[in-house]
Amino acid sequence: MTFKKTFLAVAAAAMTLAGSTAVAEALRVGVEGAYAPFSKKEADGTLSGFDIDMAYALCQKLERECVLVEQEWDGMIPALIANKYDAIVASMSITEDRKKKVGFSEKYYHTPSRFIARDDASFEMTREGTSGVKIGVLRGTTLQCYVEKHFPEADIKLYNTQEDVFADLTAGRLDLQLNNTLGALEGFLNTPQGKGFSFYGEDLDDPACLGEGVGIAVRKGDPLAAELSAAIEEIRADGTYKTINDKYFPVDIYGN
Amino acid sequence: METERTFLEYLRHISENLSPLDFLLIYDNLGKFFEGALVTLQLTILALFLGGLLAIPMAIARAYRKPGWSQAIWGYTYAFRGTPLLVQTYLFYFGLGQFEAVRNSFLWGPVLSDPWWCVLIAFTLNTAAYTTEFLKGAIETTPEGEVEASKACGMSPFTRMRLVVLPSAFRRALPAYSNEVIFTLHGSVIASTVTLQDLLGVGRWLNGRYYLAYEGFITAMVFYMGIVFLISIAFRMAEKRYLRHLRPHEADPSAQANATI
Structure with missing residues (x-):
């Protein structure tokens, strides 16, 4: 009897809660968590990083409560389509391929990507020159598209998280790895783990694969895209963006 | 030629208009899935074979309670049966790679730096632990x-x-072993988490490359189901042959004829 009463009370409470949130519905944001300094997990399990701060700042502009939903990278778009969350704030580049599946806001940052190798490494970065060279990238990224297109004869290894790529690079299982330059600097090269490694070659250039900056993905046709674009402009204008940017990076990563 | 074209046109028609799945994309990448199936089968069969070889002496030592050995082997089987295969694989792959000494050892270059070997070692030790225990029984x-x-x-x-x-113990262990074979096959998906392109690895590659949710997984699933189906048929045939003495006796027509006379 008491159990039944408690159950009913909880159910009633849940219902009122559901009713109240329906007024200003929370924005569920898909984030990753293993892509420092954009998103990473602290020892106590909370998420932090540029993307995370960005998500909260944008929610605030939209005057909606933010609910962060963690998702491993290769399931990011499928989970958005499956309605597990409403927007992806996880350093996702805007590409033609992805636009077939989802809608995007305007970009919120744009940084180039570059290879990383051991200081003393030397490769001829051509199709033949990289034959058999072990290149590691995160699965389901623009970088996977890039290496598979330009270096199809390389031994391309796909990883679930960027942290695993770095682990294997330091362990010597990879000759090269490909990453966003800022992510690579703050997440690897400037850390003790990255000692003995440096950038290799120039910034990559292939808009077809690499896209035109990083945006916020939403379901196709969702008007949220326009709202988010407006919110990005607002935080650019009122200095919120700069505050967050300066917390993580020495330069403005918005790009031109 | 004519039939092939119409088949592909039919696939395209279904994929674009009728089905949420892109069958054409699956069809185009079917070769990759067969390569993935080969990696899966290779790892599963080799792990089962090597694990089985290891399990026989260990099971004997356990069954006859060889002092010292029996306890040590129990400790090993307990550790490997009591922890997830994923954790064991990570330990061999990411764990060992952390140590400078391991990376400088002679084993690193040919064996431990290669995900294929790390996975094979983890799978072999895992299946050997399970096989030891039921063979001991x-x-x-x-x-x-x-x-x-x-x-x-x-x-x-x-x-x-x-x-x-x-031989008598093998017969009694046969039904339990068919489960072990299927579990090892299912466990082999862990290979994809350490960059190997096994069946699931190819499925995830396809999903990752084209930002899909289902196509890669469903195709891999169909392949796994096919393999499990073949395994169960093989075991049913083996049980029919080696456990014949356990089946209810069929009436012998000639004996019946004699009885009526």
Whole structure:
């Protein structure tokens, strides 16, 4: 009897809660968590990083409560389509391929990507020159598209998280790895783990694969895209963006 | 040629208009899935074979309670059966790679730097642990009469093991082993988490490359189902042959004819 009463009370409470949130519905944001300094997990399990701060700042502009939903990278778009969350704030580049599946806001940052190798490494970065060279990238990224297109004869290894790529690079299982330059600097090269490694070659250039900056993905046709674009402009204008940017990076990563 | 084109056109028609799945994309990448199936089968079969070889002496030592050995082997099987295969694989792959000493050892270059070997070692030790335990049980339940009879024939302990105890134990372990084979196959998906392009690895590659949710997984699933189907048929045939004595006796028509006379 008491159990039944408690159950009913909880159910009633849940219902009122559901009713109240329906007024200003929370924005569920898909984030990753293993892509420092954009998103990473602290020892106590909370998420932090540029993307995370960005998500909260944008929610605030939209005057909606933010609910962060963690998702491993290769399931990011499928989970958005499956309605597990409403927007992806996880350093996702805007590409033609992805636009077939989802809608995007305007970009919120744009940084180039570059290879990383051991200081003393030397490769001829051509199709033949990289034959058999072990290149590691995160699965389901623009970088996977890039290496598979330009270096199809390389031994391309796909990883679930960027942290695993770095682990294997330091362990010597990879000759090269490909990453966003800022992510690579703050997440690897400037850390003790990255000692003995440096950038290799120039910034990559292939808009077809690499896209035109990083945006916020939403379901196709969702008007949220326009709202988010407006919110990005607002935080650019009122200095919120700069505050967050300066917390993580020495330069403005918005790009031109 | 004509039929092929219409088949592809048909696939495109279905994919674009009728189905949420892109069958054409699956069809285009089918070759990759077969390559993935080969990696899966290779790892599963080799792990089962090597694990089985390791398990036989360990099961004997456990069943006959060889002092020292039995406890040590129990410790090993307990550790490997009590922890997830994923954790074991990570330990061999990411764990060992952390140590400078391991990276400088002679084993690093040819073996431990290669995900294929790390996975094979983890899978082998894992399946060997399970096989040891149920083979030990099967050896322990050898009917006393079979042992006595072989002693009466003057067989040495080695011959007795080779000709009587083990063959009899293998038969009793056969149904349990079919489960172990299927579990090992299912466990082999862990290979994809350390960059190997096994069946699931190819599925995830396809999903990752084209930002899909289902196509890669569903195709991999169909392949796994096909493999499991073949395994169960093989075991059903083996059980029919080796466990014939356990089946209910069929009426012998000639005996029946004699009885009526």
